[in-house]
Amino acid sequence: MTNGRLPTWGEYLGAVAAGFGKKQRLRIPAWAAFAVAWGMEAVHRLRPSYDPKLTYYRIMRVTTETTYDISRTKADLGYVPDDDFERQVADTLAWYREERAHGHIR
Secondary structure (H helix, E strand, C coil), X not given: CCCCCCCCHHHHXXXXXXXCCCCCCCCCCHHHHHHHHHHHHHHHHXXXXXXXXXXXXXXXXXXXXXXXXXXXXXXXXXXXXXXCHHHHHHHHHHHHHHHHHCCCCC
């Protein structure tokens, strides 16, 4: 769900990196990421025990805009979107840290 403001992947990932106290050191063009993912998936096909960390699907997720119309949700359910992007990222990072601390995320 969104509040009508659509942050870019760059804004989102930048906020996540900042939340972890990191800076983005390198920008990789999408075509290069797809090439690396293709190579990793090829190795996985040849050697199924190899776990590719980068896949076509993962690259598509961060290079493709995915938005949905929430007008019916707002009209039918009275949904009011939250518009505090920074707090939402902070809440997500707090959840992640807690899940990781409990061993639910590697």
